[in-house]
Amino acid sequence: MNKRVPIVIANWKLNGGIDLLCSSVAAFIGKHFSAKIAICPPYIYMRDMLNFLQHSEIIVGTQNVSKYESGAYTGETSAQMIKRAGGGLCLVGHSERRQMFHENDPSCNIKVSRALASNLMPVLCVGENLQQREAGITNDVLFRQLHDGLADVDLTNKEICVAYEPVWAIGTGQAASPEDAQLVHEYIRSELTILFGKEIAERIHILYGGSVNKTNAYELLSQSDIDGLLVGGASLDPEHFMQICLHANTHAENIESSK
Numbered sequence: 534m535n536k537r538v539p540i541v542i543a544n545w546k547l548n549g550g551i552d553l554l555c556s557s558v559a560a561f562i563g564k565h566f567s568a569k570i571a572i573c574p575p576y577i578y579m580r581d582m583l584n585f586l587q588h589s590e591i592i593v594g595t596q597n598v599s600k601y602e603s604g605a606y607t608g609e610t611s612a613q614m615i616k617r618a619g620g621g622l623c624l625v626g627h628s629e630r631r632q633m634f635h636e637n638d639p640s641c642n643i644k645v646s647r648a649l650a651s652n653l654m655p656v657l658c659v660g661e662n663l664q665q666r667e668a669g670i671t672n673d674v675l676f677r678q679l680h681d682g683l684a685d686v687d688l689t690n691k692e693i694c695v696a697y698e699p700v701w702a703i704g705t706g707q708a709a710s711p712e713d714a715q716l717v718h719e720y721i722r723s724e725l726t727i728l729f730g731k732e733i734a735e736r737i738h739i740l741y742g743g744s745v746n747k748t749n750a751y752e753l754l755s756q757s758d759i760d761g762l763l764v765g766g767a768s769l770d771p772e773h774f775m776q777i778c779l780h781a782n783t784h785a786e787n788i789e790s791s792k
């Protein structure tokens with residue numbers, strides 16, 4: 534039995550406007566969830582979402598964070614600013630940022646450290662592309678992303694998540710099978726154990742992302758090393774997102790009752 538209470542994070546990417554985003558989570562207001570639920574809207578909507586969700590348990594996070602603290606860095610938003618605005622987490626190194634905005638492992642490493650220093654939970658995204666998968670080098674890619682992205686990171690009394698998002702599964706409707714994803718998550722946890730020791734590695738949530746929907750969510754979450762989901766497209770559909778969160782909630786309640 535998986536002992537980590539599941540986390541579901543919605544990554545809304547560059548979608549809006551505010552009415553669509555509010556409708557995606559309106560049903561969560563006033564409801565208790567045993568699973569943790571978070572949303573990552575575009576920066577500009579963060580305040581609006583925090584206000585809209587003030588009577589909910591939903592955590593609001595961001596899709597990115599600056600590697601700089603302050604200064605002449607046009608267009609950037611620092612970890613401290615996100616934290617002070619009420620943010621609880623930030624995605625780091627999403628594959629779309631790696632592919633289109635030149636993000637790399639060393640910059641992810643700085644971002645992870647900046648987030649932790651501001652008590653913002655980083656969610657480090659890792660994953661291989663189709664070419665790498667077909668070449669059979671998935672673990673090599675993940676090894677680099679984890680060891681370089683988390684180099685010299687101190688997790689004492691700090692929280693971090695890793696999100697495994699195979700690039701070939703993002704937005705394609707072709708999710709990894711629960712069994713395949715579990716094997717990769719197991720590998721990720723073994724590398725986290727090498728990096729941080731067993732105790733810390735056992736408490737790190739490893740999320741799966743890539744074409745998660747209401748049909749595959751439950752089975753993915755049933756795997757022992759899949760501790761949550763990072764959801765793109767399906768999180769914009771209110772009914773769909775609620776179903777995914779309810780599946781996570783069922784898992785969370787099972788974990789609670791088994792304690």
Ligand code: 13P
Nearest residue numbers: 544703704743744765766
């Ligand atoms: P989809 O759920 O749309 O495949 O996107 C996944 C993702 O990139 C979440 O960060």
